[in-house]
Amino acid sequence: MEITIDKNKCTGCGACRKACLKGPKIFLLKDRNGKKVAEVGNPSYCLGCRMCVSVCKPGAITLKN
Template identity: 35%
Template sequence: MPPKINSTKCSGCGTCYDVCPADPVVFCEPVDSDDWKSEVIEPDACQECYACVENCPEEAITFEE
């Protein structure tokens, strides 16, 4: 099951993309000139390693049980 990203909490730091071994499950891109957000773009590629959850500084990533 892929992660969910809370776009309100996400600061667009890109850490989730950097740590994901299966990239690009998550990809950080600009929503406007100075505001970046991550999105789940390849949910089926997720290996459920939880590196993104553990490394997100904003606690913006969750998994549904």
């Protein structure tokens, strides 16, 4: 599974982090402008459950096989 987070769409709400079934493998970090954005820690831990995708209101997360 390849997980991608569009940092331009991400609002940094943390819903994806809370929804991750593998413990939080998604982290909230500040970009160089100080905006909070989600970042995938280790994509190989992704189960492909799509929980993060389902809770992301701005549609910033995509998963590909």
